[in-house]
Amino acid sequence: MKLWLATIIVTTTLTLGQQVQGSELKMDNDLAYNLVESLTVEVGPRLAGSEADARAVAWAEQKFKQLGYDKVWSEPFTMQYWERGNASLRVEAPFNQALVLTALGGSVGTPFDGITSQVAMFDNLQQLQQADPVDVKDKIVFINQTLHKDIRGSFYSQVVGARAQGAVEAAKLGAKAIIIRSVGTSNNRFAHTGIMRYADDVARIPAAAISVPDAIQLSKMLAIHPETRLSLHMKNNLPGEVTSHNVIAEITGSKRPDEIVLIGAHIDSWDEGTGALDDGAGVGLVMATAALLKQQKPERTIRVVLFGNEEGGLIGARAYAARHAAELQNHVFASESDFGAGRIWRFDTGFGEQALAFAADIQQDLKHLGIAAGTNTASGGPDVSVLKALGVPVASLQQDGTDYFDFHHTPNDTLDKIDPAALQQNLQAWMLMTGKIANSSVDLRK
């Protein structure tokens, strides 16, 4: 491993001349960490479409230039803006107390006087869908489903439906509002936000999440006193269409510049944490990867794309795909880092059969970092999955996500949750994979 490190990692500690906002960038093993530190400290939370999002875009452009990228530009797209306002949830007598809640992204607010009602509790979305409208009408629906941990975060997709579709299903049955148990794995008293959806032909009701301890608390209250009433007040702003940006930078290929190896992450974050794990770590990793590979003069072009508004539903990724539709045939590869900052434990691909020997070759190199061979069913990452659907070959360096949903989408997603050593292992893997593909002429397409 030491030998490998010496050959792959650029250890020169070249300090870039210009000091921007006081933070220094050294071209060494710490580069990814230093970038996520700079982003989270100097920009902080960066909700898509906000003033902070614009500062994040400016930050990224400036850092790309400092890092010696050959081309740096941004591409605008329009999006519906949503902004969190004050929110409170109180239990009425006899158990008068406040519960910790957060609005789900995209939710409407309540009327000024709030919504006060009894609660209809369900174990999961499916149980709500099968409910008798009589039991739901005019109530506040409460979905109390637990998210369990695993390395792949594979239970998330089973539980997150309540967040995304719960408001529509509850409104169909006449509910006044919906609250869900946070889609998170920690018992810290933080509520977990995330995007939710409405349907055109169904009433738009307010949707929020309560923390895991509060969900336990509320279920205990309902067991003692099923008539418990809640009072929900929530003010959110939905001012309409705004412009955000994807930020793009390239290291031009030395031999086949038209062939694009895309590595990405997303620049936006939710507004309550500083977006260190989601997705500052990914931003730092992909920005550092191509910057450090530059001195190896990669044969193909490495394009780093920092997608905008991933959290709102892959809005930047769809804009990128639309704008670059004619060029997608030149995208020989794409991959995204967007699952926190845990160590990479598996290498998955989405390659054609003819490229699987090459995939095995990459994995042999990754093996030294403790990375196992995976499947050929990789998504490539949330934003990159949009490109995969359009025929671009992808791979996923799978991160250990055991603790990811302890922090994800909460105020607790902050820099101190990143283990610098794990981030270095990520960087080594990203450089190895990206460098190998950028110097190859293997056709990865299915």
Place this chain on the structure above:
Amino acid sequence: MKLWLATIIVTTTLTLGQQVQGSELKMDNDLAYNLVESLTVEVGPRLAGSEADARAVAWAEQKFKQLGYDKVWSEPFTMQYWERGNASLRVEAPFNQALVLTALGGSVGTPFDGITSQVAMFDNLQQLQQADPVDVKDKIVFINQTLHKDIRGSFYSQVVGARAQGAVEAAKLGAKAIIIRSVGTSNNRFAHTGIMRYADDVARIPAAAISVPDAIQLSKMLAIHPETRLSLHMKNNLPGEVTSHNVIAEITGSKRPDEIVLIGAHIDSWDEGTGALDDGAGVGLVMATAALLKQQKPERTIRVVLFGNEEGGLIGARAYAARHAAELQNHVFASESDFGAGRIWRFDTGFGEQALAFAADIQQDLKHLGIAAGTNTASGGPDVSVLKALGVPVASLQQDGTDYFDFHHTPNDTLDKIDPAALQQNLQAWMLMTGKIANSSVDLRK
């Protein structure tokens, strides 16, 4: 241990006839847990002097009666009320973002337009005290001291001075406000509240705490950009004098009813968590202890005191000591549970020399629960220390407080943080110690 359990713990699962607010009380090993569950769920946060505090008092009186106590009463005392209002702290350009903060108990608010100023950062209170006023005047003082963990929580007293006295010291040097790094051991993004003090002849400036990740964040900003400005807005209410109560209940002694064995905890809690560890666990423990000992017909009277307004500075304890001054000579012993819900690991006493053999005898019995012999310098607990100072013999069943300051005085102090098995071990120790002392005629006084 099994044998011991069988002899000491009342295992009859007698369900009390009347069901109050739906929760059942069984006279078994789970009684302490069931009481803290009932208190935290059905009453929740109970800031001294608030409406919830009054509900907690009513809850305690009702539970004592249900549990078969021979006498139950409350004793009023007056106190200065303080109530938290909205608070926000924002970093101004170029690093615009919100930091997580909470007002310290007793703090005044800011002017309506807030306080916006540069920051004067110090490592600890001593460094602030030695500062040149020129470096502090018109600034927001920031004390950035880390609290380290240990089983005794012994670093707390070294760090908490910044919280208690920081506002006075900062104001003496002309500061406009003070913020401190939370006096807590977790890197969860919760700020840690607690009481602070003003001095009569020093300007009253607003005082608040920021979470540990925010303290790290702010110190990083100041390292990059020392001129960073903060904007603090805080509204607290100090409406004046109100009445709160100590709640008292007794199991009358079968042979020497005039001799009082006092076991205590505090009924009030801070307002942001549900006060499960501080001090719901203690409340559950002492209420359960005497209730379960009743069938053993203890020779001395066991008096359970749930002190009011401990958090505001032992206000209920002082009122108790004043009201019972003439009777204190009959207080043959006092002890309090107020350090969370961790396992008891050591038995400390504050006895006269003639009683140390008896102390050793108690410890021999406690040994089966993994409890070691301690010192003869016990405080007895925060409220009970007031009685100790007046000559009442005390003991402390020392709890493992390694994780206590992860949760203490934050929104994260909730029921799920209590390990029921550890609470059972506490209950066994409390029953053993209290039973032994209530059946003894040894004079414990110094």
